[in-house]
Amino acid sequence: xxxVTQTPRYLIKTRGQQxxxxxxxxxxxxxxxWYQQTPGQGLQFLFEYFSETQRNKGNFPGRFxxxxxxxxxxEMNVSTxxxxxxxxxxxxxxVQSTGLGTYEQYFGPGTRLTVT
Amino acid sequence: AQSVAQPEDQxxxxxxxPLTVKCTxxxxxxxxxxxxxxxxxxxxxxxxxxxxxxxxxxxxxxxxAEFNKSQTSFHLKKPSALVSDSxxxxxxxxxxxxxxxxxxxxxxxxxxxx
Numbered sequence: 001x002x003x004v005t006q007t008p009r010y011l012i013k014t015r016g017q018q019x020x021x022x023x024x025x026x027x028x029x030x031x032x033x034w035y036q037q038t039p040g041q042g043l044q045f046l047f048e049y050f051s052e053t054q055r056n057k058g059n060f061p062g063r064f065x066x067x068x069x070x071x072x073x074x075e076m077n078v079s080t081x082x083x084x085x086x087x088x089x090x091x092x093x094x095v096q097s098t099g100l101g102t103y104e105q106y107f108g109p110g111t112r113l114t115v116t
Numbered sequence: 117a118q119s120v121a122q123p124e125d126q127x128x129x130x131x132x133x134p135l136t137v138k139c140t141x142x143x144x145x146x147x148x149x150x151x152x153x154x155x156x157x158x159x160x161x162x163x164x165x166x167x168x169x170x171x172x173x174x175x176x177x178x179x180x181a182e183f184n185k186s187q188t189s190f191h192l193k194k195p196s197a198l199v200s201d202s203x204x205x206x207x208x209x210x211x212x213x214x215x216x217x218x219x220x221x222x223x224x225x226x227x228x229x230x
Contacts, residue, residue: 042206042220042221048218055216056215057217059217090159092160092162105162106161106162107160107161110159
């Protein structure tokens, strides 16, 4: 089956602009999480959505927002971009099988955002 | 506040030898613990997860991790390292009592020498 897809793969924006990143999870996965990866701060959790509801949010300013649609696709938006927002943004979809006690999580290739 | 530490920036091991990548954590409740691997040009991958139950968790690619509550550790292990295991490994913790936010360690780079 198809993996997690993220669009666009690369993006260059100017300070002050806003950006929207998209993530399509694996079919059947209702949970989508977003992460930011930078050389300085490492991997940081942004937010998690399940069935269109935000379940939890990391320690990021309100400029970072997200949403999930009824088909489980998710978008994240960053407004008023700052130089420090330059990063690799990763999306992951996951599924927990309570009966089998299994958990699967798959990451997309990421969107590389450069803010100039 | 929850936190996770990977005390080694880099681990070097010879192919065929056992490997251990260390992780310690601090949470207020019962933790959910994860290991991830990031291969060059292959993105981030989930290896394994501990919630409850057996302290030894088996994951992908022959990796396993041992949960030790008294030492608040969750070390990643593999009995016999492969050159292809060379990658960046991240430990992560999620504290149900802390709003289920996921905190990542800084990462440990594993080099396996042939």
